[in-house]
Amino acid sequence: MLVARANGGIERIRAPRFVLAAGAVETPRLLLASGNLANESGEVGRNFMETVSTLVGALHPEPQHGRRGLPADAICWDFNAPDAIPGVAGGCRLYHASAESGLVGLANFAVRAVPGWGRAHARKMREQYGHALYVGAIGESLPHAQSRIDLDPVKRDHHGVPLARISAWLGETDIARLRFMAGKSRELLAAGGATDVFEAYSSWDRFSASHVFGTCRMGSGPAASVVNADGRSHRWRNLWITDASVFPSSGGGEAPSLTIQALALRCAERMT
Numbered sequence: 193m194l195v196a197r198a199n200g201g202i203e204r205i206r207a208p209r210f211v212l213a214a215g216a217v218e219t220p221r222l223l224l225a226s227g228n229l230a231n232e233s234g235e236v237g238r239n240f241m242e243t244v245s246t247l248v249g250a251l252h253p254e255p256q257h258g259r260r261g262l263p264a265d266a267i268c269w270d271f272n273a274p275d276a277i278p279g280v281a282g283g284c285r286l287y288h289a290s291a292e293s294g295l296v297g298l299a300n301f302a303v304r305a306v307p308g309w310g311r312a313h314a315r316k317m318r319e320q321y322g323h324a325l326y327v328g329a330i331g332e333s334l335p336h337a338q339s340r341i342d343l344d345p346v347k348r349d350h351h352g353v354p355l356a357r358i359s360a361w362l363g364e365t366d367i368a369r370l371r372f373m374a375g376k377s378r379e380l381l382a383a384g385g386a387t388d389v390f391e392a393y394s395s396w397d398r399f400s401a402s403h404v405f406g407t408c409r410m411g412s413g414p415a416a417s418v419v420n421a422d423g424r425s426h427r428w429r430n431l432w433i434t435d436a437s438v439f440p441s442s443g444g445g446e447a448p449s450l451t452i453q454a455l456a457l458r459c460a461e462r463m464t
């Protein structure tokens with residue numbers, strides 16, 4: 193295998209076993225750029241997933257003390273099961289927070305929550321600063337052939353290797369799930385006494401890249417997956433993958449790190 197060193201050099205190394213764990217974007221990029229390695233199924237890079245998210249912010253009559261940080265100390269798992277949302281496949285979780293990360297300081301609050309000018313604005317700031325309350329939701333995104341990683345036809349790294357190109361696409365089911373998540377968030381805010389919604393945004397507005405999965409999916413056979421249940425390449429018996437790229441689905445809005453770690457431990461135990 194050829195390895196690029198930080199000093200710019202390229203070295204050929206031999207080893208009895210190789211474990212690839214460069215994440216759901218870089219792992220498929222390395223395989224595709226290495227002569228389509230382990231891609232007998234054609235699935236390398238396909239089914240790229242990101243958990244979908246919504247965030248709705250409202251002003252609450254009572255102070256929420258958002259300037260103290262971002263406490264989000266409760267999560268609702270009622271809609272986490274694959275069939276928990278009426279009429280929509282895939283789950284989500286809901287949580288609350290007394291601010292979102294961009295809204296802790298005065299300046300952002302002044303612009304986003306109570307825009308205005310002069311004395312009236314100063315009065316509104318005194319009355320409302322620290323009163324923001326958010327309800328957010330993180331949901332499953334279903335694997336889809338149109339969402340994928342492939343090699344950028346133009347851009348290359350300093351070794352001359354093509355960069356990854358990300359194509360992310362929301363299917364009808366994901367959009368229906370987003371609608372449910374945003375609607376339920378508004379309902380929860382209203383039930384908690386915060387009806388003055390001042391902002392709402394979601395994966396519909398901007399791509400969020402914190403939880404990425406798929407692209408080297410795990411499966412039972414070489415025709416439709418890249419690795420087996422141990423993370424081992426179906427074709428190349430000395431190659432294992434132990435990162436989020438092996439996820440065949442994105443769960444019900446759970447954070448993925450513990451599952452990635454559990455899969456890596458299982459891979460290590462079963463490695464021969």
Ligand SMILES: Cc1cc2nc3c(=O)[nH]c(=O)nc-3n(C[C@H](O)[C@H](O)[C@H](O)COP(=O)(O)OP(=O)(O)OC[C@H]3O[C@@H](n4cnc5c(N)ncnc54)[C@H](O)[C@@H]3O)c2cc1C
Binds near residue numbers: 216218435447448450
């Ligand atoms: C802001 C943010 C908040 C998050 N919060 C949570 C959370 O609260 N809970 C949770 O469970 N998850 C959270 N996540 C998600 C979690 O961090 C990821 O799902 C997880 O780290 C993915 O693990 P991975 O092994 O697939 O890839 P990574 O953790 O990305 O590891 C890949 C590694 O490979 C290295 N690498 C890449 N390319 C190469 C190369 N060519 N050569 C050598 N090395 C390479 C990278 O530098 C990196 O160290 C969060 C992510 C972000 C960005």
